[in-house]
Amino acid sequence: MSERKVYAPAPRVQLRDAFYATKPTAWTRYLRTSLPWQLVRFAVINLRMIRIIGLSHRGRS
Amino acid sequence: MAATRVVVLGAGVAGHTAASFLRKWLGSEAEVTVVSPKPDYNWIPSNIWVGVGLLQPRQVLFPLAPVYARHGIAFRQARAVALHPEGEGDATQPFVEVESTLPGEGGLRSRVPYDFLINATGPKLAFEATPGLGPEGHSFSVCTAEHAHQAAGAFEEQVQRMKRGEHKRFLVGVGHGLCTCQGAAFEYLVNLEFELRARGVRDKAEIVYLTNEYELGDFGMDGIHIRRGGYVTPSKIFTESLFAERGIEWITRAHVQGLEPGRATYEFLDGTEGEIAFDMAMLLPPFRGVGLKALDRAGVDITDRLFAPSGFMKVDADYGAKPYEAWRAADWPRTYQSPAYPNLFAAGIAFAPPHPVSKPRQSPKGTSITPAPPRTGMPSAMIGKAVAHSIVDMIGGRPGPTHTASMAEMGAACVASAGANPFTGTAASITVFPIVPDFERYPDYGRDVRRTFGEIGLAGHWIKIVLHHLFLHKARMRPLWSLIPE
Ligand SMILES: Cc1cc2nc3c(=O)[nH]c(=O)nc-3n(C[C@H](O)[C@H](O)[C@H](O)COP(=O)(O)OP(=O)(O)OC[C@H]3O[C@@H](n4cnc5c(N)ncnc54)[C@H](O)[C@@H]3O)c2cc1C
Numbered sequence: 001m002s003e004r005k006v007y008a009p010a011p012r013v014q015l016r017d018a019f020y021a022t023k024p025t026a027w028t029r030y031l032r033t034s035l036p037w038q039l040v041r042f043a044v045i046n047l048r049m050i051r052i053i054g055l056s057h058r059g060r061s
Numbered sequence: 062m063a064a065t066r067v068v069v070l071g072a073g074v075a076g077h078t079a080a081s082f083l084r085k086w087l088g089s090e091a092e093v094t095v096v097s098p099k100p101d102y103n104w105i106p107s108n109i110w111v112g113v114g115l116l117q118p119r120q121v122l123f124p125l126a127p128v129y130a131r132h133g134i135a136f137r138q139a140r141a142v143a144l145h146p147e148g149e150g151d152a153t154q155p156f157v158e159v160e161s162t163l164p165g166e167g168g169l170r171s172r173v174p175y176d177f178l179i180n181a182t183g184p185k186l187a188f189e190a191t192p193g194l195g196p197e198g199h200s201f202s203v204c205t206a207e208h209a210h211q212a213a214g215a216f217e218e219q220v221q222r223m224k225r226g227e228h229k230r231f232l233v234g235v236g237h238g239l240c241t242c243q244g245a246a247f248e249y250l251v252n253l254e255f256e257l258r259a260r261g262v263r264d265k266a267e268i269v270y271l272t273n274e275y276e277l278g279d280f281g282m283d284g285i286h287i288r289r290g291g292y293v294t295p296s297k298i299f300t301e302s303l304f305a306e307r308g309i310e311w312i313t314r315a316h317v318q319g320l321e322p323g324r325a326t327y328e329f330l331d332g333t334e335g336e337i338a339f340d341m342a343m344l345l346p347p348f349r350g351v352g353l354k355a356l357d358r359a360g361v362d363i364t365d366r367l368f369a370p371s372g373f374m375k376v377d378a379d380y381g382a383k384p385y386e387a388w389r390a391a392d393w394p395r396t397y398q399s400p401a402y403p404n405l406f407a408a409g410i411a412f413a414p415p416h417p418v419s420k421p422r423q424s425p426k427g428t429s430i431t432p433a434p435p436r437t438g439m440p441s442a443m444i445g446k447a448v449a450h451s452i453v454d455m456i457g458g459r460p461g462p463t464h465t466a467s468m469a470e471m472g473a474a475c476v477a478s479a480g481a482n483p484f485t486g487t488a489a490s491i492t493v494f495p496i497v498p499d500f501e502r503y504p505d506y507g508r509d510v511r512r513t514f515g516e517i518g519l520a521g522h523w524i525k526i527v528l529h530h531l532f533l534h535k536a537r538m539r540p541l542w543s544l545i546p547e
Contacts, residue, residue, distance in 0.1 A: 004326060007337035009267065009310060018305035022298055029306075032487055032518040042520035045490045049474040049524075052492040052512060053546045056443060056471035 065091040065456050068157060068175040070141045070353075072097035072125055074105070074438045075409025076181030078445035078547065081538055084134050086453045094135040096173060098162040100124055102536050103206050106438060107529050109248045111209035112343065113256045114217055115481055118206040121533075128538055137173060138163050141182065141351075144367065145172075146402040147358040155404065177452045180374050181408040181445060184348035184436070187237075191346075193320030194236040200320055200342040203249050212343055216253065219341050223262035229340040232325060234271035236344030238316030241281045241433035243274060246345050247300070248477050253343075254307050255480030263308075269337065270304065270311040271327065271344070273430050275422060277301050277311055281432035283419045285493050286506040287515045293506070299489075299515060303479070312337070314422075316430045317344065332425040348410065348433065350374065366401055373413035375400065380415050388416050390469035390499035396462035397448050403461070406448045409441035418497055439473045440466070440496060442547035469497035472512060476525045479517060488521030490514075 010016045024032075031037050067087070069080045072095050083093045101122040110116040129136040139159035148154045154174050161169040186204050188195030196202055201212035219229050233250040235243060250270050257263045270277075278284050278296030285296045304311055314330040325344075326336045350372020355363045368374050376399060379392040392415040399405040407413075414434040421431045444466045451462035472494030480486045492514045498507025506513075535545040 004334045004336045007269070007312065007335060017301070017311060018308075021301035021305035023302060023306055033485055035484075035519075038519040038523075041516065041518055042523055045516065045520055045524060048492055048514055049490070052472040052474050052494055055494065055512070056439075056473070057546065 065176045066094065066174055067091060067177045067179070067452060067456075068094045068096060068173055069179045069181060070096050070157065071181035071183055071409070071411065072099075072102055073181060073183045073409060073441070075183070075411070075441040075445035076179065077102060077125075077536060078442040079179050079181060079408055079449040080129075080134055081132070082446050082449040082543070083452065084132050085543055086449070087456065089133075091456060092135060093133075094137060094173060094175075095125070095129060096137045096139050096141055096157065096159055097125070098138065098140040100126065100138055102128075104529065104533050104536065105204070108203045108206055108209040109245065109252055109478055110481055111206055112201075112203040112212040112216070112249055113252050114213040115256070118210050121206050123533070123537060132538055139171075141180075141353055142170070143354040143356055144178070144180075144405070145356055146178075146367075146405055149356075149358060149360070153358070155402075175404075177404045177406070177455070179406045179408055179445075179448055179452070180353065180411045182351040182353065183410045185351045185372065186346045187349045188346045190239075191236050191317050191319060194317065194344060195346060198320055199322050200232075200236060200325075200344045202345060203245065203343060204345065215341050216256075220257070220260050220262055223257075223265035224260075226265070228265050228267070230267040230269065230338065232269050232271055232337060232339035232342040232344070234312075234344055235273055236317045236320070237347040238273045238328075238428055238430040239433050240273055240345055240347045241436055242345050242348070243272060243280045243432060244435070244437065244475070244477055246270070246272070246343075247280075248479070249343055250309065251303065251307065251479040252481065254309060255482075255486070259482070268309045269339075270309055271315055271317070271325070271337070272311070272313055273316060274313055274432055275330070275419070277304065277313060279419050279432055281417075281419055281435040282493070282496070283498065283507070285491070285508065285513055285515070286510055287513060288510045289515075293510055296515070299517075303517065314430055316424070316428050320344075328424055328426065328428055328430075330422055330424050330430045348436070350411065350413075363401075367399060367405075369413035371413060374407035374411055376407050376412045378413070378415040380413070385416075385420060390467075390495070390497055390501065392416065393467050393469040393497050395465040395467040395470075396451060397444055397466070398451075398462050406452070408445040408448045410436040412444070435496065437473055437475060437496075439475065439547055440468050440471060443471060446547060467497075469495050469499050471495060476521050476528060478522065478525050481522065483522070483526075484519070486522035487517050487519055488525045489517045490521040490524060
């Protein structure tokens with residue numbers, strides 16, 4: 001039987017997968033919960049979703 | 062003339078949607094009967110919030126009987142056991158054999174005759190596929206409100222211990238190489254992380270995501286590509302980014318072999334093995350069909366003819382075995398009619414998908430480590446409605462199904478909660494078109510990148526709250542319910 005590798009977090013940040021991931025800047029993170037910007041996004045996302053729902057409700061043979 | 066009898070097995074997203082529209086569209090000359098083993102409807106997506114203690118089960122459940130009584134739908138609290146699509150002996154009336162789940166009736170069996178039948182029995186939560194998996198083993202689940210409530214209790218206990226200074230490791234993900242529903246595991250993971258921050262104990266917690274996905278962000282859909290910031294970017298990048306930002310570690314390409322108290326072992330796609338110790342684990346089970354049997358008139362078992370080996374029902378899909386490269390969007394079902402019996406349909410998770418969407422992969426030991434196809438709520442409801450429409454038309458004299466709802470022709474809108482708070486919460490709002498990639502129509506990515514979209518923010522959380530209330534309103538069949546889209 002093969003040896004099981006016991007999971008342990010990497011001791012240094014450079015050894016973690018997360019080190020190679022894209023990370024948001026402070027500005028991007030701020031926008032995510034900025035009230036005026038999110039009100040705009042609320043409208044935009046709803047419109048996008050309504051469009052997809054409309055496109056998907058066309059099933060008739 | 063006797064009333065036409067339409068029977069719906071299952072009162073989940075697909076079955077309840079089908080039954081509601083059947084009742085709305087059919088006149089009083091038709092009977093609509095729902096057979097379901099539980100007395101309540103569960104708005105499953107909000108179980109995530111039950112699992113971290115933000116909602117109580119009663120906020121995601123409501124009793125079905127009064128709703129059905131008000132709208133003229135007959136309700137049998139029972140579990141379907143066997144289909145008799147040809148009747149029995151000389152009696153050609155098709156029927157379903159059901160077993161009562163009413164307290165005091167002790168599994169009493171009876172027959173429910175039908176002229177049209179919709180199998181919308183959803184998934185069997187196959188915890189037994191992995192030794193030690195599940196609430197009766199050593200991990201928790203959020204698949205039912207009851208499971209989620211148990212998970213919330215365990216979570217609270219860990220929080221209290223962390224408040225006393227202890228360090229804890231949380232393991233969240235999927236508990237088998239063939240699981241689907243990574244979206245739900247993802248939501249529980251990020252909500253758990255958010256709540257630990259809100260409770261002031263994040264620094265005492267290590268959080269690890271364990272998945273069968275080849276890359277993060279696969280979600281059983283082979284990932285999605287989103288146009289953003291001047292690039293077309295795969296969902297792997299966004300998912301890794303969110304995890305890295307929130308200090309969540311991840312283990313991919315893993316099939317959980319078994320759980321013991323506080324420990325999980327797993328096999329990787331490259332054949333190596335690993336193990337992890339944990340203080341609390343929430344790992345979703347793989348799904349199978351609920352195990353309905355089928356018998357012909359002579360009592361001969363014809364289950365293999367009606368159902369795939371997974372227990373899901375065969376419908377109008379192309380189930381021919383072919384290599385991955387030869388799979389096509391057109392293989393996916395459109396009408397959900399059984400090829401064996403024209404008055405039999407499957408809706409929602411209950412139908413057998415023709416093949417996985419994510420690339421199938423096996424370890425050198427032959428273990429399949431591939432997410433099963435996604436089975437989300439929106440297509441389940443749309444399939445339920447399309448099948449209901451076809452049956453209404455067939456009762457009206459049309460020779461075959463009139464409505465279609467192929468997952469390769471429809472899109473999906475999905476909002477994945479990433480933390481629940483009206484000011485600091487966020488959710489990922491995602492649209493994909495189509496759900497099942499169509500490389501003939503969209504050769505580059507299999508999907509239309511102009512319509513496939515994703516964004517994380519507070520607006521998504523507001524939408525998730527609106528959806529919670531809208532869909533519960535719709536399921537309760539309150540005024541104007543039928544105007545709310547699926
Ligand atoms: C935690 C979690 C979160 C999710 N979040 C989302 C989300 O945010 N968005 C989204 O789109 N999807 C989400 N999903 C997926 C969504 O819940 C499913 O796609 C949907 O519930 C499938 O509908 P269904 O009707 O096929 O099955 P179900 O909703 O599971 O319903 C099956 C019904 O059949 C009944 N039944 C079972 N056995 C029998 C039997 N033998 N006889 C008769 N009846 C039977 C059951 O009691 C139930 O009423 C989530 C899933 C989970 C587990």
